[in-house]
Amino acid sequence: MKAIVHDQLGPAESVLRLVDREVPEPGAGEVRIRVTVSGVNPTDWKARTGLYGGEVVESVPNQDGAGVVDAVGPDVDGLAVGDRVWLTLAAYLRPGSGTAQEYTVVPAERVFPLPGDASFELGASIGVPAITAHRALTVAEDGPTRLAPGALDGKVILVAGGAGAVGHAAIQLARWAGATVIATVGSAAKAGYPEAAGAQYVVNYNDADAGAQIRGFAPDGVDLVVEVAIGANAELDLEVLRPLGTIAIYANNGDKPFAVDIRQNMGLNARYQYVLLYTVGWDKLTAAAEDINAAIEAGALPVGEDAGLPLHHFTLDRTAEAHQAVESGATGKVLIDVS
Incomplete structure (x- = not known):
């Protein structure tokens, strides 16, 4: 499968590269997602440049995405192969699980159903931004x-x-x-x-x-x-x-x-x-995702130019450009069309 990785910290154009990786297998409590769209957030480029510190290991960038459940490991309830889903914090404490790749394996608690006919680009746009907004509005x-x-x-x-x-x-x-x-x-x-x-x-x-x-x-x-x-x-x-x-x-x-x-x-x-999602606790993140899905079902969270959030699309091999766009302050949401 195709994936974007980096094993150094620095500018996107210098450290991000496209490689072939083995398709990972889900373990207990995990699901494999065939990623359709990956969302890019400021936290992604900040992690890539070392602003958060930590050990430098080979990493796949991007926390948010949307796609289809491709495989389910043991002890997973509520998700099945073929489900349309969105996911968030994919790479948190799992550097190889970012969404800038064709398949990713993540704990099932990080994956949520994509309601109705909501688009994958909407699903990839809501993770970190919408949950951050939910947390801010409920404190x-x-x-x-x-x-x-x-x-x-x-x-x-x-x-x-x-x-x-x-x-x-x-x-x-x-x-x-x-x-x-x-x-x-x-x-x-x-x-x-x-x-x-x-x-x-x-x-x-x-x-x-x-x-x-x-x-x-x-x-x-x-x-x-x-x-x-x-x-x-x-x-x-x-x-x-x-x-x-x-x-x-x-x-x-x-x-x-x-x-x-x-x-x-x-x-x-x-x-x-x-407000920082990484340490807020999965009980609060899950509750936020449930409320966000209710808002999506009500038609209250549209994206796109007409809804006030222009979408900027890049292909997987242009992930460096996508990161540069976010880092330079592009207005709207930057998305990577993975598959």
């Missing part, structure tokens, strides 16, 4: 731990970076759950993406009066912020957060240092919750 002290229609009724959610993949999923899931959604973007050219995803209001965070604009839509303040650049946005977040509000931080794009203003945060009784 408030007085908020829900699961998402469903009505779960966020009466809540106002601010989604920073509404044109990104996590922001896109957060907007869609929050709207599906009944929230009012305000999204921020960095340019007028990007404003249409969160609008297409369903955000009722969009604000350019570079505007001098961005806080006043957000307060105009949410006079009492926002209940929760889904935050992608806490260092750059901390001041704005506190300007618009209501007392007892929550800021869920899943990234710090731009790497601007983040300093906590103790007095201001104490005055708000603010809560900060960091």
Whole structure:
């Protein structure tokens, strides 16, 4: 089978290479997936460049994907050969199981049914971004731990970076759950993406009066912020957060240092919750996947240009270009058509 591997850390064009590997066999509790589409996320290029540290071993990149169950090992329930599925965290603690290959073997708990006639490109787009968004939307002290229609009724959610993949999923899931959604973007050219995803209001965070604009839509303040650049946005977040509000931080794009203003945060009784899927626990990941599948079945998580998330397709032999696109900040979702 064809696979993309690297056994060094560095630039995509230097370390990623296409090779032939043996088709792996599933063991107990594992399934083999014939990968149709592989999704590329920032975590994939960060791992490839060594930002996470760790021992350097031969690895297959990419955590997310979608395809068809090809073989099932012993002690697997709920999955059968021929099932259409999506998977996430495929390479977590399993460097050879990334989705940038024609077949991968992963623990069954990382694989979820792809509902109805949902496309493989949708399945490959939802893993890390949608589960991250779900986690961010369910960490408030007085908020829900699961998402469903009505779960966020009466809540106002601010989604920073509404044109990104996590922001896109957060907007869609929050709207599906009944929230009012305000999204921020960095340019007028990007404003249409969160609008297409369903955000009722969009604000350019570079505007001098961005806080006043957000307060105009949410006079009492926002209940929760889904935050992608806490260092750059901390001041704005506190300007618009209501007392007892929550800021869920899943990234710090731009790497601007983040300093906590103790007095201001104490005055708000603010809560900060960091979000990283690798250590959140499979009980929460599974619950998120179940809610995401319910949203897919309801038609609430579309992808594509019309839905506010442009799709960029690459072939397997162009995986390096796909990684470069994500690393350079391409707007939308980067996908690799594997088979």
